Amino acid sequence: MPRSSFVGGNWKCNGTCNSVSSLTQSLSTTTSNIVGAEVVVAPSTLHLPFVFKNIRGPIQVCAQNISSTGSGAFTGEISAEMLHDFGIRWVILGHSERRKFYHESDELIGEKVRYALLKKLSVIACVGESLEERKNDETTNVVTRQLKAISDNVSDWSRVVIAYEPVWAIGTGEVATPEQAQTVHETLREWISKEVSSSVAEDVRIIYGGSVKPGNSKLLFEKADIDGFLVGGASLKAEDFAAIIKSTL
Template sequence: MARQFFVGGNFKMNGTIESIKEIIHRLNDSKYDPNTEVVIAPPALYLLLCREHLKKGIEVAAQNVFDKPNGAFTGEISVSQLKDSNITWTLLGHSERRVILQETDAFVAAKTKAALDGGIGVILCCGETLEQREANKTLDVVTAQLSAVAKEVKDWSKIVVAYEPVWAIGTGKVATTEQAQEVHAAIRNWMSKEVSSDAAEKTRIIYGGSVSEKNCRDLAKEKDIDGFLVGGASLKPAFVDILNAKA
């Protein structure tokens, strides 16, 4: 079956009211492949700014969400608050949070379950470090991260898996098309065995890690690469070129 191409833009901790309004204006006015699903993830402070000004058809994601309901959790945002604000997606498991904030696979899985139970889609990040890749542990690491989620979640219809080799994030290094396709195919094979053949067929597996307008078209040709999670390039005019990678 044909999986809808998916491109997410992760702004990380970047942007001002002025610069994000410029991005919104550019996206609203741009011509991009209508068959591509587009989701942007601004810093939490600007979620409502984006939601209020983006045209219909472009969705907004939080960069994180907590695994508990509303309550005494200073600094966190709940699933119900995102839902109330018409924020339809969240990023979870990004390597920067796994590494810097020591988020465990189990914690990422708990947040994933909370988001899905509350009706929010999840862009679920997984990936290995350079040391792990050189030790031939890529698939062990990635499947361990996904296995934690599989223990908590049976319905993967609202999950987009984002494979992001940590060594390629923001470094300018990119996995070759062959390297990326190999891991994507292995993830799909793992899903077929551990989740279901239906989930393996329907779940979109997207690539992240220094994706640019220069490499996106070649990556998009691979049969198991269903889109991209874009970092720095999502802040630039070239993001529109990436949205057209399949066009």
């Protein structure tokens, strides 16, 4: 059975009350007739309640991060329990910006994955190499190391999407060629087949992120092991995001 496509929009730390309201309304209109792709958007934590209550159509709402702990005396954190109680069912974990700027280790990301799944959230788990690591031919070692830390903590693969996001292509305007992306996606799927199971490898969706735009999404999606996208800047433009989604149908 073919894997259904998956497209996520990561709004990162962007948006005002007015811009988020406008984007939510526009997305509700431009994606209203889309059928066949699973779609989520991830606003900032501050904007989650507004988007959750006002988005229409096929779009689900996703958080950008959670703590590795539960509710309690953890100032500044947001817990998986809170998200689930509110009705949020997805979270992005392991994004390169969390790894780089907030020093999140493979171990911590694994703990977050475990906790999210335990609390009934589904996870978009990110892996990806830096430009220096790619130049040093370390891509396979890096992404499989990151994937192992995630895999060791997965209790239900049906609620996990893997996102390959080469760090050198995020927000830079650079994008992996379809062939470069397919090579890594194939490597990840082969690792899962060997280390987890062939059935999980066949079913799990592996999506690409890194300067995805309407102009390159179709060629990327044509590759056998690319099941969709995690979109950054282009997800802040309703027409561009809708076009990327439609390229996966």
